[in-house]
Amino acid sequence: MSESNILGWGLVGASNVARNRLVNAINSQPDSRIVAVMSRDLDRAQAFARECNISAAYDSLDAMLADPNVHCVYISTTNDLHYAQTLAAARAGKHVLCEKPLALELAQAREMVDACQRAGVVLGTNHHMRNSVIHRKARQMILDGAIGKPLSARLLRAMYLPANLHTWRISAAAGGGAILDMTVHDADIARFVLNSEVESVVAIKTQQGLGVGDIEDTVMGVFAFCNGVLCQFHDSFVVKHADMHFEIHGTDGSLYAEKAMSGQGGGKLFLRRGDARTEIDCGAYEELHTRAVKLFNAAVRGHGQPAVSGEDGVRSLQIALAVRDAANTGRRVYL
DSSP: OOGGGOEEEEEESOOHHIIIIIHHHHHTSTTEEEEEEEOSSHHHHHHHHHHHTOSEEESOHHHHHTOTTOOEEEEOSOGGGHHHHHHHHHHTTOEEEEOSSSOSSHHHHHHHHHHHHHHTOOEEEOOGGGGOHHHHHHHHHHHTTTTSSEEEEEEEEEOBOOGGGOSGGGSTTTTOSHIIIIIHHHHHHHHHHHTSOEEEEEEEEEOSSSOOTTOOSEEEEEEEETTSOEEEEEEESBOSSOOOEEEEEESSOEEEEETOSSTTOOOEEEEEETTEEEEOOOOSOOOHHHHHHHHHHHHHTTSSOOSSBHHHHHHHHHHHHHHHHHHHHSSOEEO
């Protein structure tokens, strides 16, 4: 592919996920390259650029958005910054892949979607777990009737937050907490696999050692879906000895996606009917962020949609905010 056809990406935020996941995901595609990185700390941006062989480093978002070589941006700053940065990118005519949650308020997320539509740019939400071959296979098996009528599900994403991430994720200043960091992912993957919308939620949140101020580090609750499925979820920053999984139970069988709820995209899928338990061949593994970028690039070129749209991001945020409301009030919250 000629250089004139290459999509130039700018990284908004010199983050760990950008360094460890998106740099390779973007540069491994034949039709995209990272051409710029922006951080409010210029030294950090320049160090990131040297480490990742990126040609331009900025400490101003407006300056990076003015770079004609930048066609798409990946936003991985703290949650409180996503809204304004996405609006700025839309005004500049740049396509946006934004980390979850899209914003801290539902009205802001909806405005982000509207702004990108008006500007004619693609907006994707980086709910990367939708790209897991296991979750995609589970969804298709449910659609094909492999477990009969779905009845219930359980999501476990209890893990121990690495020490280097004991920053904004466990405080209120930038929109941290287990609900906006983890439950928002649960909402998206449950909607996707179960192919239904959440009707209402109940939840209890607490602190078990890491939360600062009134920010939760653990939450449990239930999504009640429009198709009648009840989905239990458990998200935590403080559990050191658990495997993250997703299980779905139906009238004719159960699916177990074992060790499948991490950001790594691994795990195995099993179908159980009675005492018989069979491992399912889910096909070739594809790194989650790499598939997200591949589909996003195609959408920018007018072919298909991102793996997770801006509208999907609005919906997952709405569910997460309802979970927070339910936990704060002790009431069942309807969407």
